[in-house]
Amino acid sequence: MAKDLDRILNDIPGFLSKREADFLYDVVRKNGGTIVEIGSLYGRSTVVLADALKNSDKKGRVYAIDPQYFDDLALGQLKSNLNKHNVDGFVEVVVATSEEASKNWNKPVDFLWIDGDHTYKMAETDFLLWEPYLREGGIIAYHDATFNYPDVRKVVSRYILRSRKFRNAGFIDNILFATKCRRSSLKDAVESLYTLSLKNMVTSSIYIKPPRFIKELVKPLVRKFSRSNYK
């Protein structure tokens, strides 16, 4: 079935953009597997992930983790949205914080989508508790990893963009994504550094100008990063 994200995005409130929804959908439709979502609210991203699974030839399940204390009506809305879009069979709704849910977790994760509490402490906690379950080759994605949420940006800079455990980092609107690996190559590390400085350049007043030789080194990669590179 053709992808029809407008149907979902027009129906369920939230801040996920069309390009971001496209990204989530494409990752899940291509890879399937165990998808952990931290922060579901009314289900805008949950339904996108589940709809991709429904239209994928790969098996999988979305675990939608949210304590739902943000809004009394959110849990009912989430369930009704899953039902309305006919994807409830693909989702397990976990009414718990990410910390609580991680205590009972024991399986490898293929896609870790983090859109929960945006404070530094909690964005870091989400990473430290769940990243160990992400398999090599699995994808991590943080929402709001740009200038409007400096704490989330600090966490992704520290644990993903400056880490040799991730490669193929990139941005789609406010999503930062990367692929987990055993140890990234020097080229990957430079690319991540470039991604970091590119996003700082565009979005931050505290942009630190990279040395000239780094600029020269990464110039050929500019074109690559102007396209999405998650496929």
Ligand SMILES: C[S@@+](CC[C@H](N)C(=O)[O-])C[C@H]1O[C@@H](n2cnc3c(N)ncnc32)[C@H](O)[C@@H]1O
């Ligand atoms: C930005 S909203 C999620 C938006 C949703 N992904 C969408 O596409 O519309 C953030 C959600 O994170 C949830 N949240 C807050 N703290 C959390 C925690 N410790 N663990 C899991 N979810 C949490 C909130 O209840 C809220 O529903």
